[in-house]
Amino acid sequence: MIPASFDYESPKTLNEAITLLASREDAKLLAGGHSLLPAMKLRLASPALLIDLGRIGGLDYIRDSGETISIGALATHAAVAASRLLLASSPLLAQAACNIGDIQVRNRGTIGGSLAQAHPSADYPAAILALDANIVATSQSGERVIPAHSFFTGMFTTALRPDEIITEIRVPKTAGSGTVYKKFHHPASGYAVVGVAAVVRGATGKIDDVAIGITGVAEVAYRATAVEDALRGKPASAIAEAAKHAADKVEALGDNYASGDYRRHLAQVYTRRALQEALSSKRK
């Protein structure tokens, strides 16, 4: 339970951090530390340099940018969960954030750190996908905007380049839509055995548009496009049938707690429930 020895830097500015990251191949970024530090203690990760982003000021904002809301990468899960701005105009991310881990994890963990970690059972990816959010990565060559659908590339892997740092997440406002995040918690770890994020736009029982992000089932969170296609322009009564396609063409993971088949089944049930709830929450 003792990590291998490593160098430690705590840059005060983003530029310093970017420069440091570019200067060393074996460096890792430290934000909330909830995934990296346990991995280091178990010696699953042994970075030679830790770049602690915690001293960089001004990266934990959540602000209104017109069409979108911009969230600094160092905003904690607790801040995201409690943001009045998000709750008023784009609540899905906050709904997901309040389901993460426990109070301590939410107070320490950051949205940028969680997205970069890309844990297959993390909560944010489902919401980020369903929202078609954009992730801003910064390196010495400047900013790059990565759309959610091309950000998560595999288990613990993302489209980030080694020299890039996530600096901002931009989520669209969802006024006029119902949003819901439904989660089946692992009883011990609190990770999502299955997490379904749904954004539903529609009126009086008819669905105009729908987006569904699902985490926990496969190696990487995904959009349930088969369900979405089956529901656009359809009445609410189509939900039950459409939700059965929630895990189509997905290779589901199994573990000690839940088999792949069971996860697939849960994805269907939770997708249906999320959609029905999103639609009814919208009507309110």
Next chain:
Amino acid sequence: MANEERPTTTGFSVIGKRTAMVDAAEKTTGAGKYTDDLSVPGMLVGKILHSPYPHARIKRIDASKAQALEGVSAVVTGEDAPVTYGILPIGHDEHALAVDKVRYVGDNVACVAAETEAIAEQALELIDVEYELLPAWFDPEQSMKAEAEFIHEGRPHNIEKEYHHVFGDPEKGFAESDYVHEARYIANEVTHAAMEPHSTLASFELDPHTGKLGRLTVWSSTQVPYYLQHKLSLVLEMPMAQIRVIKPLVGGGFGGKSEVIPLEIIAAIAARAAKRPVKITYTREEVFWAHRGRPRTIVDLKTGVKKDGRIVAVRARVVQDGGAYCSYGPVTILYSGALLGAIYDIPNVGYDGYRVLTNKPACGAMRGHGTVNVRFAFESQLDEICAALKLDPKEVRQKNFLKPPCITVNNLRVLSYGLPDCVQKVAAASRWKERRGKLGRGRGLGMGCSHYVSGAANSIIRSDMPHSTVNIKVDRDGGVVVYTGASEIGQGSDTMTAQVAAEVLGCALSRVRVVAADTDLTPIDIGSYSSRVTMMAGNATLRAAEEIRKQIASAAARKMNCAPEDLVFREDKVLNNNLGARALSPAKEHRNAAEILETTDAPRGPSVSGRVEGQILRGSLQQKRKEEGPKDWMTFEEAVVAAIDFHGALTGTGSYAPSLDARGGKFKGAGVGPSPAYSYSAQVAEVSVDEETGEVTVHKVWAAHDCGRALNPVSVEGQIIGSVWMGLGQALQEEMVWKDGMLMNPGLLEYRSPSSVESPEIEPFIVESIDPEGPFGAKECSEGSLAATIPAIANAIYDAVGIRLREAPFTPERVLAALRAQKNAKKLNLTEGVDPTSPARFREHGGALWFRGKGPQRHPRDPAITGQQGSAGGDD
């Protein structure tokens, strides 16, 4: 708040009151010291090398590179202490460090003592061990069929112990029954998961001139300091008198610290080799390997009843997967049979118990030792019988109550029996009659009952000595010090001790200090397990305090010109009962005196000049009372001074041995089960079942427990609630999962015990049956409630959705599988071994994809590879 209307214990000053634990402040402020908080000069860190193989012969250990590493003081192996030991005299099959073979993944091979933890870990990697792999056994029913390569010599077919008991005539009973029900129940393996990981600090005295080692002091997280002292003496080959064991604060035991755990001896061996103190604290993973938890248990149960539900005969065949060492195994398997009795009136009982060895960490004692899994089976089967015969499960239990005082068919003596009250209370509170079966599909109520011993009437050390002895010393300023060997492990042992002493002496609780569990200072007590402390150490304390009271009374009587038997000890005073109609009632002068004491005396804390102040105070009080009239009372402190002036130092000793008629029968295995008294519990659980996902939500548990008398009601309620939580964990989510003998969930991120966060509402009810042998009528309250929770939930699930779950825990997958089987719906391909409707029942399967490691190698002749003995999947 529960129990507002509970009749309060009357006539007592200290007991029966809701009393904060005497160690609450140090624990909640963080001032208290647990073993890992301790440090002594020159202390080294010990780290243990564990076996990566489930069963292998050690061909060679080369520790030279580790030894040469800078900062390493000593590397020890089995050669350093080859004597075997074990908690039971009949089960000395463990080496602190493996000598010839390793028998489970995690078995102890070597220990490094180094300046820092990092160096010690680095050194472990330098130890080269050559193993020869042996076939390994993981499933008890397969292991029992083994013909060769046994795990221990002298244990053919890997059977540690088997017992076959017949009481009455079960076969005749079944023939006379109107209805016979038979089924197999499985409870999977669970562990204690105490918050504090095991920790031991061992330090030898060193002669500065000769360098020779002297006495050994061991601080350890233990429930059994005296057993530890004894086993250290055995393995280190030193006299017990040369060994002092001290138990600092312990952060939970639940049975996981109720026997000698390898690190406790390894630390001493390493300290001896290094000639420096060594501390070892287990990582959480090592705690899981040390284990000693509740074995996976297969119960084949058959019950015959009359049409009205009256039980005629019971037969049980129980197989326990005991892991690689004996541990408490024979006791566990005997409890499983013995405690079929002493709860209901069953005239005919047959029992076949098999404790089987497998290549996994040893199972041992865990809260509700031996009875929990069989109780799950029994109470579930009773519910199944009620469903078949359309009877009310509550009424059927009532029809089968014992009629104490009685001796059961298997020779267990039952004097106090609060089960009827318990059942009544939870049935009324849950509105059982109006609500069971009427909550609509998806929601239901279930009932379960249980019982437990208040200590074993026959100690495992097979000795006639009293099971507990307590000394009390009273200082001149009225401070009372109780010396007890009983181990406070969070259950309230020290508080109970202080309360009993204060009640008998009629003094303020704050006068009493408890010095506990230090083998140099405290008289022998065999430890905190089998819920024995209140009954045994409580009785010993009571007797020691009575002896002190006698001494004080004889001196005080002289001073007051009355007979000692006229004196009453109450409210920090000694009162002449003949003159004291007014003294016992809240007479005015009496109250005035109490007020004076409250405001001027200092019994609440030590005072540097306490003696001088006391003398001044005594003087002024005596002056005051001379003016007030006849001497009909003294303060406790005055009386103590009088007694010390008269007798010299005040000391008293009390001991307790269970009465002879509580010690059970004479047949083989009769020693386990008898107890001076049994506690009783009844519970009703209300659950709902999500039929789409299989999730079970427990909404409320009503739990009534007969603890004889509640010495500290808040503590009793805490124990009831804690037991229900632990039962909830085993019922719904806790399960150790294995792959090739490797534990797949050895951490609290994968293995979850419920905590207050996920607790349903639990309403505890205290039932007081006032046991004739218990101190003030008290009996056990820390374990008995657990066993009722699991069947109460199983039965509630049945009431909710009509499925019978015969395998615990009732995980969402298992519940869903049963629901699909009920509806003949398409089966899902669930986690291997989880689906209770699939024939392969043994859960031994691949781990999480993202935790997929290499795993240990298997021997080519391993039955799991060759398939000769069937796969590890079993084939019932």
